[in-house]
Amino acid sequence: MGTAQNDDATNIGPRERRKRRLLGVVALTVGVSVAFLLVVTGAPRLLRLVVFFPVWIAGLGLLQAREKT
Numbered sequence: 001m002g003t004a005q006n007d008d009a010t011n012i013g014p015r016e017r018r019k020r021r022l023l024g025v026v027a028l029t030v031g032v033s034v035a036f037l038l039v040v041t042g043a044p045r046l047l048r049l050v051v052f053f054p055v056w057i058a059g060l061g062l063l064q065a066r067e068k069t
Helices: 012-041 047-066
Strands: none
Touching: 012 047
């Protein structure tokens, strides 16, 4: 007597997915804007590493929304 395994196991509901998608889009917009400003103003390359954090948060939010985790 086996149990059926649900292949579509979701961890978050539609409302939380929308929140994570919004977070991802906003963080990506911030990251691109900051990167643009740092390049235009001629900021040192080391300072441009701050762009990593909003882009990382954007990636996490968008991937979690897509994968429903």
